[in-house]
Amino acid sequence: MKMKFAYICLLALVVASCSKKNDRAFDTTPEERINELIDKYQTQLAGGTNGWKALLTSPDGTVYSFFFKFNDKNRVVSYSDFKGEFGVAKESSYRLKALQQISLLFDTYTYLHVLADPDPNVAGGGLGTGYNVDFEFYFDNATADTINLVGRKHASKMRLVRASQAEATSYSSGGLQKAMALSDNYGKILQYWKVFTAGSTPFQMSLDTAQRFVTLFFTNGGNTYRDSSRYYFNGTGMVLLKPIPTPLGRITGFTDITWDAANKSFSMKLGNVTVTMAGANLPVAIERNSAFNFRVTAGEAGTYWYNTGGIRINGVNNAYRTDTLTFNDSTGTYRNYYLFYQPGTLSGTVDGFAPIFLNQAQTAVSLMYGSNCIVDHSSPDGRMILTEHATPLGDFPFPATGGADLWRKWMYNSAGVFLVRIDDETYDMVSASDATSWMRWYLW
Amino acid sequence: MKIVKISLLILSLGVMASCKKEKLDPVGDIPGLGGDTWEPTVVDKWLLDSLTNPFNISVKYKWDPHEVSDQYILRDFVPPREEVVISLMSSVKKVWADNYIAERDTVFFNRYSPKFFALFGSAIYNPANGTKVLGIAEGGKKINLLEINTFKTSKDAGYKPSDSTQAKMAFHTVHHEAAHILHQTVLYTPEYKRINVGMYTTNWVNYTDAEANRDGFATAYSMQDPNEDFVEMISIMLTEGKEGFDRLVDNIKDTSTRGTIPALAKSRLRQKEAIVVSYFKTVWNIDFYRLQERVRKSVEYYIY
Known part of the structure; x- marks a missing residue:
């Protein structure tokens, strides 16, 4: 009896030991699944016969647009809206690789790498970092027409969207380069005020080509409105990431952009309306309270405004070279660090401005000399007029010559200055007597 | 009972045999195995x-x-x-x-x-x-x-002529690394390590090449250790040519911060040169000066 039991047990064991049941969670091996995915993505990329529109978002939120056309032989043709000359096709190499995730590597140099280049001489950006964008991406998710990629190093995001035949043609026929005439030539209009009229609405544009922000000012029913958006270029024009609502409807971008070098003006289309944008000596849309807000913003925050780029005059950046100001005492030479503007130095209506210096050891900053000014922003056209207060700012006299003196005279121009709010922490100060002359203030 | 035992034994053998795998699990096509292809x-x-x-x-x-x-x-x-x-x-x-x-x-x-x-x-x-x-x-x-x-x-x-610095840097790096293999295969005479004895330092980054020259080193990086010194000598002599190396030696005019007088620095560099030349002849049967002439000529082809 005992033996019989042993036989039964043994028999059960024999049967169980031969079981070929597959208890894996998947039907296929990991290698098979990886290869299947690589093949799938490879086919999808190369299958975009019209190419892929790509938007790359860097970790700080800046958006760059690209256009890629992949083939099945590890070659990719790129276009980029980083600068005008990148509007022409460039071929380089790519491959898909099973890293921790299936990844797309742009494995020889192309426009994408210019943004990642650690050498600031190549295209700016930080030393050793560039613009913190990636050229190795893993596939996050994909549908038939959209592929979402995430950078492996900086987690910058890139979204590929299948392009149409018309979009592919717009790139191959130089449309991107044409559109970028706007950012390439914008600085050639010497006046601060870049204005156009659409329908009966006057508009004023401010373009920050480094941060890739566009700000539009316009008036409606006697009020001035300001709105801004990040932008990028594609094969047909400039696209606003966040459409701006206006009396004309929502502005999603500008198309058919052409630069008229002789007249220093742009012709472009806002929907179906063709407008001409040119320089003007006076603003057409100024926020009435902007001078007041400029003072209050820093005053209430208990801080001040600073400027490092100096004053631009008639197309010349940092015309007074305030960055080269120095101050000497027994401890050595102090060098200019930034320019400074602080509301309410003496009383509610008195502000102060001064160059701030860094000591020779680069361990401390000091205000050596400066000027207190009585502020009048009562003018209905939005100007702020400064007149010098009898009490000076700082322990040393304001120099009577050189860049500091030129800046002081600029501030005390009897016509005053316009303040233009770009955002709550950025204001442009524009001379009211010379529209080609302005400086930018950032909140500390 | 015996029969039962035997059959039990046979059965247990069967159990073991039934578990025997004929071959290894099939190895899948592992992506990237053997290197990427394109x-x-x-x-x-x-x-x-x-x-x-x-x-x-x-x-x-x-x-x-x-x-x-x-x-x-x-x-x-x-x-x-x-x-x-x-x-x-x-x-x-x-x-x-x-x-x-x-x-x-x-x-x-x-x-x-x-x-x-x-x-x-x-x-x-x-x-x-x-x-x-x-x-x-x-x-x-x-x-x-x-x-x-x-x-x-x-x-x-x-x-542009200024591009020559970078071109020479690439040539220098390749000659430097190639020379490492030579001395790693057959070491140079220990005499060499005694020429600048006590002056090798990992702090070489804080010296300029000119300062290193004044102590009898071909470059600042030579100060790292005798092996680097040896291959820097080879690489500098080859890429700069005889004339260039002579000029480097002749330009030593000041006493170094560590107290080496110019005559001593020059004599150290010349001793090192002599060891390199004799090493190439006796170990590798290469006439160093002829090699130097060839290398310099090809460097000049690419920088002028």
Whole structure:
């Protein structure tokens, strides 16, 4: 009896030991699944016969647009809206690789790498970092027409969207380069005020080509409105990431952009309306309270405004070279660090401005000399007029010559200055007597 | 009972046998096993025909950050421009491989040359102190050449005389690393290590080349250790040529911060030169001065 039991047990064991049941969670091996995915993505990329529109978002939120056309032989043709000359096709190499995730590597140099280049001489950006964008991406998710990629190093995001035949043609026929005439030539209009009229609405544009922000000012029913958006270029024009609502409807971008070098003006289309944008000596849309807000913003925050780029005059950046100001005492030479503007130095209506210096050891900053000014922003056209207060700012006299003196005279121009709010922490100060002359203030 | 026992034994054998696997689990097609592959281009073909087939030297120019040491893996650097690869490697071949082969032969060169080059477009920066890495070599086998995107020789369009610094740097790095293999195979006379005894320091980064010269070193990096000193001597003498090296020696006019008088610095460099020349003759049967003349001539071809 005992033996019989042993036989039964043994028999059960024999049967169980031969079981070929597959208890894996998947039907296929990991290698098979990886290869299947690589093949799938490879086919999808190369299958975009019209190419892929790509938007790359860097970790700080800046958006760059690209256009890629992949083939099945590890070659990719790129276009980029980083600068005008990148509007022409460039071929380089790519491959898909099973890293921790299936990844797309742009494995020889192309426009994408210019943004990642650690050498600031190549295209700016930080030393050793560039613009913190990636050229190795893993596939996050994909549908038939959209592929979402995430950078492996900086987690910058890139979204590929299948392009149409018309979009592919717009790139191959130089449309991107044409559109970028706007950012390439914008600085050639010497006046601060870049204005156009659409329908009966006057508009004023401010373009920050480094941060890739566009700000539009316009008036409606006697009020001035300001709105801004990040932008990028594609094969047909400039696209606003966040459409701006206006009396004309929502502005999603500008198309058919052409630069008229002789007249220093742009012709472009806002929907179906063709407008001409040119320089003007006076603003057409100024926020009435902007001078007041400029003072209050820093005053209430208990801080001040600073400027490092100096004053631009008639197309010349940092015309007074305030960055080269120095101050000497027994401890050595102090060098200019930034320019400074602080509301309410003496009383509610008195502000102060001064160059701030860094000591020779680069361990401390000091205000050596400066000027207190009585502020009048009562003018209905939005100007702020400064007149010098009898009490000076700082322990040393304001120099009577050189860049500091030129800046002081600029501030005390009897016509005053316009303040233009770009955002709550950025204001442009524009001379009211010379529209080609302005400086930018950032909140500390 | 016996029969039962035997049948039990047979059955248990059957159990074991039934579990025997005929072969290993099938190994899947592991992606990337054996290295990445891609459709060969003109560049790949040139490298295969000019370096891989004749010398068994492979050149990786497509992005693979793991070719540089792990300490740099988190830094930002970029792959090379494809347009530069042939210009760089053809001049390296001419300045380095062709000259050794002309003075000895292909068998010698194939046996003692580094076998693997990895190329990168930019340098690797250390933003904390503003330094950058331009070349790394490992184990006498691999040479990493960096910042090649701006590499230009006088045979390339848009060449400026100032580009020669970078071109010479690449040639210098290759000769330097190649020389390491020679002394790692047969060591130079210990006499050499005594010439600058006590003056080797890992603090060499704080010295300029001119300061190093005043102590009797060919370059600041020579001060790292005698092996680096030895290969820096070889590389400087080859790429600068006899005239250039003589000029380097003659330009030593001041006493060093560590108290070496010019006459002593000069005599140290000359002693090192003599050891290098005799080492090449006795160990490798190479006339160093003839090799030097050839190398310098090819360097000049690319910088003038």
